[in-house]
Amino acid sequence: MRAPAARHGPTLLDDERWLGRLLLAPAILYIVLLVGFPFAIGLYYSVSDATVGTRTLHFVGLDNFRLALENATFWQSLRNAVVFTLVSQAFVVVLGKILAMALYRDFRGKWLVRFLILLPWVAPISLGSIGWLWIFDPVYSIINWMARGLGLLAPNAWPIWLGQPDLAMASVIMVNVWRLLPLATVIILGGLCSIPQDIHDAAAMDGAGFWRHLFLINIPLVMPIMLVALLFGIVFTFTDMIVIYVLTRGGPYDTTQVIASLAFFTGIQGGDLAGGAAIALFLFPVLVAVAILFLTLARRAEVT
């Protein structure tokens, strides 16, 4: 006896081996073309003498890295990047947790508030930053005018938000917090919603007050997911330069210059592609270390 021959061979969609490859292909293509290729070019440029105008490249070893390390501005940018990242992330995590807890409760018009909180994330960064540029304007700053109107500002005081070294860093941190807060809030809110209501009820029955409940039950249970939010925040902040580019261009006197913006100004605007590439590559080991650290922590803190 012979089984009747199948009329068609298995189609591509039935073949798990090929279907899997087919479905993975776009992601792999994306990573190779838009991440891997520029990364390889960056590696190549960083050990060459490439400038915007050169047509032939010469191998110069680690000269570009040496030059970067000898440059005081590089060290200042590194320091700024760390301050910018850590301070804004501290605010983002704390405020994100508070907002998430507020949104976790049921109240009228909750969907509207959720939508409004998410808005800074969906609005283009440059657009939002330009709005902040007006808010911080040396002459028309709405903050200053309101403060004066309310009598909070001394008659001779008129802070130039983006022009004074001390205020400039505070201003860009504020904008960055505004920008990253929604994502962190939504991630933490997701974590909060995954805690069963019974756990909260049990803590209430066991006699835990607000703070004990917060620090012994609530925060430990959302910790893994808060670490994920923090990891995203650090990576986004450390590699990003749009906020700084639009608001201060690294000024005044490089007090808001970070690695990413320095690499851009050196490589693209200064024309020294090789130098810019070398500076940008300093981001890489830092971010790899951060990613490994946090994924390890998140796995260890994992519960259930």
Next chain:
Amino acid sequence: MATVETRALRKRFDGVAAVDGIDLPVREGEFLVLLGPSGCGKTTLLRMIAGLETPSSGDVLIDGRVVTPLPPRERNMAMVFQSYALYPHLTVADNIAFPLKAHGMRGAEAAERVQRAAAMFSIERLLKRKPRQLSGGERQRVALARAVVREPVVFLLDEPLSNLDAQLRSAARDELQQFQRRLGTTTIYVTHDQIEAMGLGDRIAVLDHGRIHHLGTPREIYADPADTFVATFIGSPPMNLVETDDIITGFRPEQFMPIEALPADEPVRRFTLDVGRVEYLGADRLVYGTLAPPLPPSRVIARLPAGPELPVSTGERHEFAVRERDLRHFDRASGRRVN
């Protein structure tokens, strides 16, 4: 130990009354079971007693003192949840110690109390584990240990056995009752399982649609149900109900027997039964049938011993009867029992 009482307690959710004016007095040291189908309001009632839910109106009293506005932590009650609600990031020891720490007890005294509570449920060897490393039965014991450790005046138990498999459940029922008898702590226990309710409760409150239909001992509730809801909700198979004129007559399947099985000198009510189906259940037989005219064609069930005596077979017309004293009568309009 304490008494618990609710007075005209009401809870509305979006205009629908989940608990609709409940007056429930719980005696000191009593094991009281709240029994009802799902959605009857029993869990809402328990949560209001606990303070987890704010009543729309009415009061909760502990030892005669109104506690309605107090948060759960000021009521000195402990609750065991259906899911056990163990803290997943804490060890068993820390889970049990949590209520003590929340009330400011630390150090040697707390450690000793945790040991004692763990010993009570034989879980000393689990103290260092996390909840995810425990079986369902072990989790349930941890939840009970966490509830007793603070020596609360009232235990609230919300279907604590329903996540256990059937074999564990009867053993757990036994343990639960023993430890409650030993501690003598007033206990309110929510379940939809009538076997649990009958087996555990000193008294049972049968709830439906946010109201108490009957509050009484298991024996009272089974033998003299307050209305037709209780009559059909308790007992499996439920009480047979036969409607005639303005009266509903009720009798339990095990009291409904072939006429030849009843002593001749006892006053009985006779029913002629068209036997539809006989189900053999090992120890018992269930006889399903329809009453013959002149009675209305009600479907009734008889539970007979499985032995060879009293042969009843499918399709035959058989004379059945119930002793007069086993008959219960209900008002047809209201469903309430009449004497």
